[in-house]
Amino acid sequence: MPKPVDSSTRTNILLDGLWRFVPDSEDLHEPWKTTLPGSMECPVPASYNDIFVNPSLRNHVGKVWYQRICHLPRGWDQDDTILRFDAATHAAEVYIDDEHVTSHVGGYTPFQADISGKVYPGRSFRITVSVDNTLTNETIPPGKVITTGNGKPSQTYYHDFFNYSGLSRSVRLCSVPKTRVEDITLITGLEGSTGTVIYDVATHGDAKTVQVELLDVDHKAVASGKGLKGELKVSDANLWGPGTPYLYTLRVRLLDGSTIVDEYTLSVGIRTVEVKGLQILINGKPFQFKGFGRHEDIPIQAKGHNDAWMVHDFELMKWCGANSFRTSHYPYAEDVMDYADRQGFLVIDETPAVGLNLNIVGGLFGAGRKPTFSKEFANDNTQKAHESAIRELIQRDKNHPCVIAWSITNECGSDEDGAREYFEPLVKVARQLDPTRPLTYANCLTSPWDKDRIGDLFDFIGINRYYGWYQNNADLASAEIALEKDLQGWQSRFKCPLLIMEYGADTMAGLHAMEGLPWSEEYQSDLLTMSHRVFDKIEAIVGEHVWNFADFQTGPGIIRVDGNKKGVFTRDRRPKMAAHTLRKRWTEGRQ
Ligand code: BDP
Numbered sequence: 001m002p003k004p005v006d007s008s009t010r011t012n013i014l015l016d017g018l019w020r021f022v023p024d025s026e027d028l029h030e031p032w033k034t035t036l037p038g039s040m041e042c043p044v045p046a047s048y049n050d051i052f053v054n055p056s057l058r059n060h061v062g063k064v065w066y067q068r069i070c071h072l073p074r075g076w077d078q079d080d081t082i083l084r085f086d087a088a089t090h091a092a093e094v095y096i097d098d099e100h101v102t103s104h105v106g107g108y109t110p111f112q113a114d115i116s117g118k119v120y121p122g123r124s125f126r127i128t129v130s131v132d133n134t135l136t137n138e139t140i141p142p143g144k145v146i147t148t149g150n151g152k153p154s155q156t157y158y159h160d161f162f163n164y165s166g167l168s169r170s171v172r173l174c175s176v177p178k179t180r181v182e183d184i185t186l187i188t189g190l191e192g193s194t195g196t197v198i199y200d201v202a203t204h205g206d207a208k209t210v211q212v213e214l215l216d217v218d219h220k221a222v223a224s225g226k227g228l229k230g231e232l233k234v235s236d237a238n239l240w241g242p243g244t245p246y247l248y249t250l251r252v253r254l255l256d257g258s259t260i261v262d263e264y265t266l267s268v269g270i271r272t273v274e275v276k277g278l279q280i281l282i283n284g285k286p287f288q289f290k291g292f293g294r295h296e297d298i299p300i301q302a303k304g305h306n307d308a309w310m311v312h313d314f315e316l317m318k319w320c321g322a323n324s325f326r327t328s329h330y331p332y333a334e335d336v337m338d339y340a341d342r343q344g345f346l347v348i349d350e351t352p353a354v355g356l357n358l359n360i361v362g363g364l365f366g367a368g369r370k371p372t373f374s375k376e377f378a379n380d381n382t383q384k385a386h387e388s389a390i391r392e393l394i395q396r397d398k399n400h401p402c403v404i405a406w407s408i409t410n411e412c413g414s415d416e417d418g419a420r421e422y423f424e425p426l427v428k429v430a431r432q433l434d435p436t437r438p439l440t441y442a443n444c445l446t447s448p449w450d451k452d453r454i455g456d457l458f459d460f461i462g463i464n465r466y467y468g469w470y471q472n473n474a475d476l477a478s479a480e481i482a483l484e485k486d487l488q489g490w491q492s493r494f495k496c497p498l499l500i501m502e503y504g505a506d507t508m509a510g511l512h513a514m515e516g517l518p519w520s521e522e523y524q525s526d527l528l529t530m531s532h533r534v535f536d537k538i539e540a541i542v543g544e545h546v547w548n549f550a551d552f553q554t555g556p557g558i559i560r561v562d563g564n565k566k567g568v569f570t571r572d573r574r575p576k577m578a579a580h581t582l583r584k585r586w587t588e589g590r591q
Contacts (some may be wrong), residue, residue, distance in 0.1 A: 002183055003110075003334055003396075004084055004174045007263040015070065015127070015171040016044050024063035024130070032095035032128035036067045044171060046304030047089070047164035050553075060133070061145055061153045066167055067128045074122040079175045081119055083127065084112040086169030086334060089303065090139060091132040097125055105385070106140070107165075108330040108352055109392035112174075133165035138381040140389045141329070141355045158355030159329060160564060161295055162553040168296075168303040169333050179205030181252050181264040186399045187436050188240075188270040190283065195237025195270035199250065201228045207254040207261065214268065215249040222248070239283050240269025240401040242323045245344030247401075267341055269401025275438050275459040278540045280497050282346070282404065289346070289543025290321055290586045292568070293328040293502050296336075297552035299571060305333040309573075313549065314343055316569060320579055321586025326462075326501060326545055328442075329354035329410045331393050340402035348440065348462075348501075348545075349397050350407040351389045356382075356422075357413040359446050373418025383422055387429055394433040405437055406430055407501075411444035411464060415451035427457045442501040445471070449489035460542070461494060462501035463487065468527040469505045474518050476530045484534045491540040498540045502547035503531050504566040509551075509576050519565075521577035528581055546582065 004012045020035070021042035022028070028037075042048050044066070049058045072081065085092065089107030093100065102113035119125045135143025135157050143157035155163055183202040188195065201210055207228075214223040214232050223232035238246035247267045254262040271283055279286040294313075296303045310333075317325065324345055327336075330352035340347050356378050358370040372378050390408055397403050408430055413419060423441075430439055438459035443452060445465060455461050465486065468479035490498055507524040517523055528546065535541045551567035554560045563571070568578045584590040 004172050005265055007265055009177050009262045011175045013173040015173060019044050020067040022065050023057060023060050031065050033098050036065055044167045045169045047168045047302035048166040049164050050300050050302050061155045062134055063130045063132045065130050069124050069126055071124045072119045072121050076175050077121040079177050080114055080116040082112050082174040082176055083115050084172045084174055086110050088131045088167055089165045093130045095128040106389055106392055109396055131166055133163060137377045138385060140385045141352050160554050162555055164303040169305050177262040179207055179254055180262040184266055186268060190272050193236050195234040197232040197268060199230060201252055209255040211253040211255055213251045215251060237270050240271040241283050242346055243344045245342055266399060269341060271401050273404045273437060275497060278497050280542050289324045289499055291324040291545050292549035293326050293545050293547045294549040295552040296332055305335055310336055310339060316573060320582045326350055337397055337400045341400055345402055346404045347402045348405045348407050349403045351393050353386050353409040356409060357411055359413055372413035372416050373422050387426055390426060390430050398434055405440050407440050407442060410442040414454045415447035420453045423454045449493050455494050460497035460499060462499050464502035476526060480530050480534060487538045491538055497542040499542050500535060500544040504547040506565040507576055509570045524578045525581040528578055532585060
């Protein structure tokens with residue numbers, strides 16, 4: 001299932017726009033069989049939660065229904081028709097007219113249905129989709145539906161961002177040839193100045209001849225091959241690298257005699273990634289990460305993909321001097337990955353496995369500990385869902401040069417009984433699926449270096465630390481000592497590269513104070529500077545990602561005021577003082 005592309009043999013129609021919409025209720029019976037009742041319409045792509053002025057819809061638990069009428073163009077009579085959802089958060093059932101055509105679980109990866117034979121050229125048809133946002137202990141991410149005092153269901157979860165739901169990415173109708181390219185896997189490498197591209201093409205139907213060409217930016221063929229598998233060599237290759245994102249185009253053609261049966265194109269960045277000693281090498285050179293943990297989170301549209309906000313966010317990151325980010329805490333829209341390829345940003349690509357830790361809150365506030373890896377919480381079914389999230393992420397993003405590592409979980413209970421048994425098989429699956437990229441995870445303070453049980457399974461370790469905020473609040477001098485001791489511990493035990501994946505402080509934009517006052521812009525900036533002093537002393541540290549790029553919305557709770565305020569930018573992307581501090585460090589080398 002490669003990403004839809006336009007080519008001489010393929011056409012796509014975007015089905016974005018307003019869809020009929022209704023939250024599920026007991027009165028609805030087989031709603032896909034008729035026009036959805038009521039007058040609500042919801043934009044796609046967007047999370048539905050903040051669109052309507054309705055608290056019960058904002059906090060809705062369970063299914064909502066989307067529906068629209070489509071026409072299959074008259075000429076679409078030779079080829080297959082695929083209906084593709086870039087994502088549905090978190091589970092979907094799809095119907096064409098009265099018929100169920102596909103279902104999918106997992107909120108941030110694409111799925112599709114072959115609807116050929118169910119729709120007819122020149123005729124209209126009805127698409128109805130249910131999207132269910134329920135999280136349980138057997139979903140990724142996990143959650144729990146409780147019944148409140150007034151008897152209503154309420155979704156609780158173990159992660160710190162709002163459970164935005166719905167069709168937050170595009171929906172497409174695709175016309176593809178019956179004999180077609182179904183998948184491509186690329187591995188790029190370097191032999192001296194010669195770039196290598198190993199390709200493996202899978203087809204649907206019987207392709208007679210497979211022709212592969214690598215085109216440079218001027219569309220000149222620089223290498224070519226025949227057959228489903230092979231290796232292309234490009235002498236004096238232009239490399240894809242941070243800030244210098246040269247992209248070739250791989251053009252795969254399936255031919256029957258001289259007739260082009262299918263043509264599929266894919267951007268290719270030739271680059272290598274390696275972990276060597278305490279360093280991460282990109283194209284053989286040590287790389288120092290500067291950047292952010294982020295969220296897909298904007299006003300009103302929430303997790304809905306939006307090109308204007310995306311381009312602006314990249315501009316702000318560049319302004320700061322950032323060269324990389326992590327897709328905390330779920331796979332981002334494919335448009336973001338494509339754009340990162342073109343802008344030369346390095347991406348640590350994360351699964352939605354956030355919240356596999358029952359002890360974060362307990363750890364912070366001294367409450368009793370509960371077992372995370374147990375029948376009642378992260379059990380065999382959770383692990384299966386996690387495996388499927390890893391498979392779908394790697395399948396979707398395996399050919400992006402920007403992706404230089406997979407992060408398979410954020411802040412799991414890695415010090416607990418059962419953690420190793422849970423993660424070891426998942427690491428194995430990820431390595432089988434992609435033997436070329438390093439694997440990592442983001443470690444939580446509640447699983448310190450001397451208690452963690454999984455660090456050695458990974459190539460480098462992500463460290464999330466909040467000294468000066470959740471620990472040593474308002475005492476940066478003590479925070480500095482504690483942070484250094486902690487990081488030295490990781491370095492001496494694991495002897496692998498360490499990437500700071502989170503550090504930061506909640507900050508009210510506009511609050512200023514001279515005296516080290518938490519929540520002030522000065523305090524956030526000072527905390528970052530203090531942390532940088534420590535990072536610069538530790539040899540194994542390969543860089544830093546600040547938490548967070550921008551303020552973002554969270555679930556309700558007494559430690560959040562209208563969301564998490566650790567952004568270096570506000571939610572509407574205005575800089576706090578910390579943005580200037582980072583710019584000085586990342587563009588001028590000042591601490
Ligand atoms: C870390 C989480 C992140 C939170 C952050 C915070 O990885 O999702 O938003 O802490 O508390 O534990 O701000």
